[in-house]
Amino acid sequence: MQRPDAFLFDMDGVILDSEPIHSRVKMDTFHHFGLTFDENRLVHYMGRTSEVIFGEAIEAQHRTDLTLKEVVDYKHDRYLEVLHSGVIDTVPGSLELIRTLHEAGIPLALATSSWEVVMNIVLDRLDLRPFFTSVLSGSQLPESKPNPAIYTISADRLGVKPERCIVVEDAETGILAAKRAGAFCVAFRNPHSGAQDLSLADTVVDDLAEIPKLIGIR
Numbered sequence: 001m002q003r004p005d006a007f008l009f010d011m012d013g014v015i016l017d018s019e020p021i022h023s024r025v026k027m028d029t030f031h032h033f034g035l036t037f038d039e040n041r042l043v044h045y046m047g048r049t050s051e052v053i054f055g056e057a058i059e060a061q062h063r064t065d066l067t068l069k070e071v072v073d074y075k076h077d078r079y080l081e082v083l084h085s086g087v088i089d090t091v092p093g094s095l096e097l098i099r100t101l102h103e104a105g106i107p108l109a110l111a112t113s114s115w116e117v118v119m120n121i122v123l124d125r126l127d128l129r130p131f132f133t134s135v136l137s138g139s140q141l142p143e144s145k146p147n148p149a150i151y152t153i154s155a156d157r158l159g160v161k162p163e164r165c166i167v168v169e170d171a172e173t174g175i176l177a178a179k180r181a182g183a184f185c186v187a188f189r190n191p192h193s194g195a196q197d198l199s200l201a202d203t204v205v206d207d208l209a210e211i212p213k214l215i216g217i218r
Helices: 019-032 039-045 050-060 068-085 094-103 116-125 149-158 172-181 210-214
Strands: 006-009 108-112 134-137 165-169 184-188 203-205
Touching: 006 149, 019 039, 019 050, 019 068, 039 050, 050 068, 068 116, 094 108, 094 210, 108 116, 108 149, 116 134, 134 149, 149 165, 149 172, 165 172, 172 184, 203 210
Parallel strands: 006 108, 006 165, 108 134, 165 184, 184 203
Antiparallel strands: none
């Protein structure tokens, strides 16, 4: 594989091992509002918004005393509390990969569907800001992934063409966004990300340590 002009990173499931946190907070939210939900069904909602999972539960249980906004807001607040107060779990090898690429002189961008406030907490808690030339949250755009804008804008900020970028993703929607942008996509098979369809990616890795080897960095 040819050395790229830049790397564009997803965050959730690639840098931040967020799905276990999301799952715990979602179940806390169900319990708080007295909504019944089988935890085994969470896997079917991976990669989907909080509005979908809580909206369906409220509707199915005819909870006219609840509004979707109050439930989703509660979940978001609890998630932020966890990030602020607990240890942030990272994907094994993610921080090493970022440092390796940075030391090799390859420009890096962060392009995440997470809210801007979450992105900033993660960047600051993990001291990652010095490594990224550009950081962009999908909440800052009219549409996030699978819309390709988050990747085309990130590439433009780095002064490179999307076709000369490698995107690192773990989810089907992100892979689709990367390919629509015209980038080369490396999919990371994260065991916590559920049954994602990675077939549209250009290559799939089970260990982030494989990525430098793909472009000739040892």
